[in-house]
Amino acid sequence: MRDRSGAAGGLGWLRLPFWLTYLFLYAPIAVLVIMSFNRAKTPYTWDGFSLDWYGRLLENDAIRGGLANTLIVAFGATALSTVLGTLLAVGLARYTRSRLLDALSTLPAILPDLVLAIGLLVFYTSVKMTLGLHSVLIAHTVFGMAFVSAVVRARLSHMDTSLEEASRDLGATPLTTFFTVTLPTLAPGILAGALLAFTLSLDEFVIAFFTAAPSEPTLPIVIYSMVRFGVTPEINALATLLLAVSFTVVIVAQRMTRLTEALK
Amino acid sequence: MTGRPSVVAVRRAAGRLATLGPGFGFLTVFLLFPLALVLSYTVFRRGRFGGVVYEPTGENFARLADPLYLDVVAGSVKLAVLTTLLALLLGYPTAYMIAKLPAKWKVIALVAVVLPFWTNFLIRTYAWIVLLNSEGLVNSGLKALGLGPVELLYTDGAIVAGLLYAYLPLMILPLYSAIERLDPSLREASANLGARPARTFWSVTLPLSLPGVLTGCVFVFVPSLGNFVIPELLGGGRRIMVGNLIRDQFLKARDWPFGSVLALAVIAVLVLLLFAQAWAARRAGRDA
Numbered sequence: 001m002r003d004r005s006g007a008a009g010g011l012g013w014l015r016l017p018f019w020l021t022y023l024f025l026y027a028p029i030a031v032l033v034i035m036s037f038n039r040a041k042t043p044y045t046w047d048g049f050s051l052d053w054y055g056r057l058l059e060n061d062a063i064r065g066g067l068a069n070t071l072i073v074a075f076g077a078t079a080l081s082t083v084l085g086t087l088l089a090v091g092l093a094r095y096t097r098s099r100l101l102d103a104l105s106t107l108p109a110i111l112p113d114l115v116l117a118i119g120l121l122v123f124y125t126s127v128k129m130t131l132g133l134h135s136v137l138i139a140h141t142v143f144g145m146a147f148v149s150a151v152v153r154a155r156l157s158h159m160d161t162s163l164e165e166a167s168r169d170l171g172a173t174p175l176t177t178f179f180t181v182t183l184p185t186l187a188p189g190i191l192a193g194a195l196l197a198f199t200l201s202l203d204e205f206v207i208a209f210f211t212a213a214p215s216e217p218t219l220p221i222v223i224y225s226m227v228r229f230g231v232t233p234e235i236n237a238l239a240t241l242l243l244a245v246s247f248t249v250v251i252v253a254q255r256m257t258r259l260t261e262a263l264k
Numbered sequence: 265m266t267g268r269p270s271v272v273a274v275r276r277a278a279g280r281l282a283t284l285g286p287g288f289g290f291l292t293v294f295l296l297f298p299l300a301l302v303l304s305y306t307v308f309r310r311g312r313f314g315g316v317v318y319e320p321t322g323e324n325f326a327r328l329a330d331p332l333y334l335d336v337v338a339g340s341v342k343l344a345v346l347t348t349l350l351a352l353l354l355g356y357p358t359a360y361m362i363a364k365l366p367a368k369w370k371v372i373a374l375v376a377v378v379l380p381f382w383t384n385f386l387i388r389t390y391a392w393i394v395l396l397n398s399e400g401l402v403n404s405g406l407k408a409l410g411l412g413p414v415e416l417l418y419t420d421g422a423i424v425a426g427l428l429y430a431y432l433p434l435m436i437l438p439l440y441s442a443i444e445r446l447d448p449s450l451r452e453a454s455a456n457l458g459a460r461p462a463r464t465f466w467s468v469t470l471p472l473s474l475p476g477v478l479t480g481c482v483f484v485f486v487p488s489l490g491n492f493v494i495p496e497l498l499g500g501g502r503r504i505m506v507g508n509l510i511r512d513q514f515l516k517a518r519d520w521p522f523g524s525v526l527a528l529a530v531i532a533v534l535v536l537l538l539f540a541q542a543w544a545a546r547r548a549g550r551d552a
Contacts, residue, residue: 014357014360014361016357017353017354017357017358018357018358018361018362020354021354021355021358021377021432021436022376024354024428024429025376025377025380025429025432025433026376026380027395028388028391028392028395028429029383029388029391031391031394031395031401032387032390032391035394084286084287084290085287087282087283087284087286087287088283088284088286088287088288090283091279091280091282091283091284091287092284094279094283095276095279095280095283095284096284101284101288104288104291104295105287105288105291107291108291108295110534110538111531112487112490112530112531112534113487113490114490114492114507114510114527114530115299115302115490115527115530115531116295116298118302118514118523118524119295119298119299119301119302120294122298122305122520122524123294123297123298123301125315126315138294139294141290141294142290142291142294142295145287145290145291149287174275174278174279199382202384203382203383203384203385205386205493206492210514210515220384220385220386223386223387223390224386224493227386227389227390227393227497228496228497231390231393231394231397235387235390236394238387239383239384239387239390239391242383242384242387243383243387246379246382246384247379247382247383249382250375250382251375254371254375
C-alpha cells in the first residue's frame with residue numbers, strides 16, 4: 001500500500017503541467033471560435049451571437065481567390081507527391097539498400113522550410129523560370145513526397161512479402177504483381193500519406209511566400225497580409241472554418257488508420 | 265539457361281529505375297541542385313539586384329562576425345533556448361502522463377496534442393495577437409483585477425509564447441515515444457530495490473529517455489531559430505531573429521550571398537544537433 005500511494009504521490013504533481021499543456025493548446029483556439037460568432041466589431045467584447053463575419057468572409061474576393069489558388073496547388077502537389085512518394089517507398093524497400101538514398105528521401109522533411117524556400121527561389125531565378133502556381137506546386141511536392149514515402153514505407157515494412165512472391169511464382173510479371181498485389185495492400189498507407197501531403201500543402205506558408213507570384217497568392221499568404229494589418233473579425237470566422245476542416249481531416253485519418261489496424 | 269537470370273536482372277534493373285528514377289530525379293533537380301546553388305552562392309559577390317556576380321570572395325563569411333549580426337544571432341539563440349526549455353518543462357510531464365494513460369485515453373490525448381499542430385500556423389499565431397492585445401482577453405482580465413493594462417504584445421515574451429505554441433507538439437511526440445518505449449521492468453527493479461519514485465525518475469527514467477529529450481529539443485530549437493513570422497507578428501518587428509535576417513537578405517536587401525551564408529549556418533546548427541542526438545541515442549542504447 002505504501003508503495004502505491006508513493007507512486008501516485010510521485011505522479012500527482014504531473015497532473016498540473018499535463019492539464020496546463022492542454023489549456024495552453026486549446027484556450028487560444030477556443031477564443032477564436034467564440035469570437036467568430038460575436039456580433040461586435042471589436043473582437044474583444046461580446047455583443048451577441050451573429051454569423052455576419054461568415055457572410056463577410058464569403059464575399060471577400062482576396063480570400064476566395066487565395067482559397068482557389070491553394071486548392072489548385074494542394075490537389076496538384078498531392079497527386080504528384082503521392083505517385084512519386086509511393087514509387088520511391090517501393091523502390092527503397094525493394095530495390096536498394098543505399099543509406100544515402102534513404103537519407104535523401106527524408107531530407108525535405110527535416111530541412112528547415114526557410115532553407116528549402118530560398119533554395120527554390122534561387123533555383124527558379126537562376127533558370128529564369130517565371131513564378132506562379134506551378135512553382136509553388138513543385139515546391140510543395142518536394143516535401144510532400146518525402147512524407148508520403150515515409151508513411152508508405154512504414155506500411156511496407158509491415159507487409160507480408162510472401163504475397164508478392166506467390167504472385168511472381170504463379171507467373172505474374174512484376175508490373176502485374178505491383179498493380180494487383182503491392183498497390184492494393186499499400187492503399188491505406190498511400191491514402192494516409194496523401195492526406196498528410198494535402199493538409200501540409202493547404203497550410204504551408206513560408207515556402208509559398210518565397211515561390212509564389214505576387215499576383216497569385218495562396219490562402220496562407222492572403223491570411224498573412226490580413227493579419228499583418230491587425231485584427232479583423234473576418235479572420236476569426238476563417239480560422240474557425242479552417243479549424244473545422246483540419247480537425248475533420250485529422251480525425252478521419254485517425255479513424256481510418258485505426259480501422260485498418262483493426263482489420264490487420 | 266543463361267537467358268533466364270539475365271531476364272530477372274533486366275527486370276530488377278527496370279524495376280529499380282521505374283520506382284527510384286522519377287522520385288530521385290525530381291529531388292535532384294528541385295532539392296539537391298537548389299541546395300548546391302545556395303552553397304555555391306556563399307563564396308561569390310552579391311549582384312546589384314539579387315543573384316550573384318561570379319567573383320570569389322570570403323567577405324560573406326567575414327560579415328557573420330559583424331557585431332550587428334552577432335547581436336541578432338545571440339538574441340535569437342536566447343529566445344529559441346528559452347522556448348525549448350519551456351517546451352521541455354511543459355512537454356516532459358505531459359508526455360510522461362500520456363504514456364501512463366490507459367490505451368484508449370492515450371490515443372485521444374495524443375491526437376489532442378497533434379490537432380492544433382495541423383491547423384494553420386498563421387491562424388495559431390493570430391490567436392495570440394487576439395489574446396495579448398492591449399484590449400485583449402489577458403489584459404481585460406488583468407484590468408478587472410486592477411493590474412493592467414500591461415504591454416504584452418510586441419515583446420520578447422509574446423514571441424516566446426508564439427514559438428512555444430507553434431512547436432510544443434514537436435517536443436511532446438518524441439518524448440512520448442521515448443518514454444513509451446522504456447522497459448517498465450527497469451523502473452520496477454529500481455522501485456523493488458527501494459528507490460523512491462523521484463529517485464527512480466532521476467536515475468532511470470530520465471537518462472534512458474534522453475534521446476527523446478534531445479530529439480524534441482532539436483525539433484523545437486531549430487524551427488524557432490528560423491521562424492520569421494512570429495517575431496514579426498508578435499514581436500512587432502522590434503526583435504529581429506535569424507529567420508527575419510535570412511528573409512530580408514533574399515526579399516529586401518537582395519544580398520543573396522550573405523543570406524546563403526546565414527542559411528548555411530542554420531543547416532550547420534541542425535546537423536550538429538542531429539549528430540549530438542544520434543550520439544546520445546547510441547549511448548542510451550548501450551546503457552539499457
